[in-house]
Amino acid sequence: MDRIFIQGLKVAAVIGVHEWERRITQTLCVDLSFAADVRRAAASDALEDTVDYAAVAARLRALGEEAAFGLVETFAERCAERVMTEFDVSWVRVGVTKDVALPGRTEVGVVIERGVPPESAP
Structure with a gap:
């Protein structure tokens, strides 16, 4: 299985456990x-035959604007959920x-991983 990647995406968010x-x-x-x-x-x-990485980046930036997060773990989990559900990604x-x-x-x-890793797919 192939992989698409985005590195160094800057996302503005309210995040942290301190007041x-x-x-x-x-x-x-x-x-x-x-x-x-x-x-x-x-x-x-x-473009319509692939996952639009610009659309993925836009959705993750929007996620940062939509809510406040206490932990980076929570933000990472929400990112994974959003990509998997909105872009029909298996891993x-x-x-x-x-x-x-x-x-x-x-x-x-x-760093988190969700879904079935490409190496495990048939």
């Missing part, structure tokens, strides 16, 4: 890959990174 974080918008960095059979699109050279890997105020420049994040 001060609930009053600001922070920028998350999202890395996403998902299973897709791109043979038909490669043959037709037509997705979502990585979400957030800068945190610790000594030095620190990033924290999570």
Whole structure:
């Protein structure tokens, strides 16, 4: 199975467990890959024969604007759910990174996978 990926997508969101974080918008960095059979699109050279990664990116940015999140884990899970349901994807890997105020420049994040990995598919 082929994979489509989006790396370094910037998403603005209200996210964090501290009170001060609930009053600001922070920028998350999202890395996403998902299973897709791109043979038909490669043959037709037509956008309608593949998953439109611009549409996926727009939906994830909208997700960041729609709700506040306490944890990056929650945001990653919602991203996976949205991609799988709205774009009929059977497997997705979502990585979400957030800068945190610790000594030095620190990033924290999570990587989750949902669905059947392409290697496991028949």
